[in-house]
Amino acid sequence: MIQLLFTLVLAEMALIMTLLIRTPLRKLVIMGLDQLKQGMGSLVAKSVAGTMVVVFGCSIYSVMKIQKRSADAGIVNPTDQVLMAYRQLEVCLIGFFFFLALMIDRLQYYIRELQHLRTSLEMTKKLIEIWIGIHI
Numbered sequence: 001m002i003q004l005l006f007t008l009v010l011a012e013m014a015l016i017m018t019l020l021i022r023t024p025l026r027k028l029v030i031m032g033l034d035q036l037k038q039g040m041g042s043l044v045a046k047s048v049a050g051t052m053v054v055v056f057g058c059s060i061y062s063v064m065k066i067q068k069r070s071a072d073a074g075i076v077n078p079t080d081q082v083l084m085a086y087r088q089l090e091v092c093l094i095g096f097f098f099f100l101a102l103m104i105d106r107l108q109y110y111i112r113e114l115q116h117l118r119t120s121l122e123m124t125k126k127l128i129e130i131w132i133g134i135h136i
Contacts, residue, residue, distance in 0.1 A: 001090060002086070002089060002090060002093065005090065005093035005094065005097065006093065008097055009093060009096055009097055009100065012097065012100035012101065012104060013100065015029065015104055016100065016103060016104060016107065019104065019107045019108065019111065020107070026111075030108060030111060030112065033104070033108045034108075034112075049098075049101070052094055052097065052098070055090075055094060056091065056094045056095070056098075059087050059090045059091045059094065060091055062083075062087050063084060063087045063088060063091065066080050066083055066084045066087070067084070070084075
């Protein structure tokens with residue numbers, strides 16, 4: 001599970017870097033994200049996010065259960081320490097996964113808004129040039 005989460009986090013980080021740096025690949029990534037947000041892609045993304053929320057909740061519950069067991073016993077079992085470290089790493093990676101997913105969503109939205117603003121600015125400049133050309 002940890003290897004899968006590390007892979008997901010690294011893939012999200014690469015996607016964010018692709019969105020931040022202006023390359024031809026960025027336009028392709030934005031088009032892909034637009035397609036993902038429409039139709040069945042949205043349903044798949046929501047079900048993956050729902051599954052991750054359930055795994056996140058289970059991991060947090062497991063951490064709390066291990067802490068309670070250690071507090072009740074009064075001593076810390078080495079096995080519990082290993083399990084606690086594993087679960088804490090899992091929780092941190094899932095939380096980071098959610099944070100990066102939110103960043104990807106907002107970056108895609110802001111880039112899309114910036115493109116719309118640039119096109120409307122260019123159209124306004126052309127209209128002003130036409131209007132000035134007619135009145136001079």
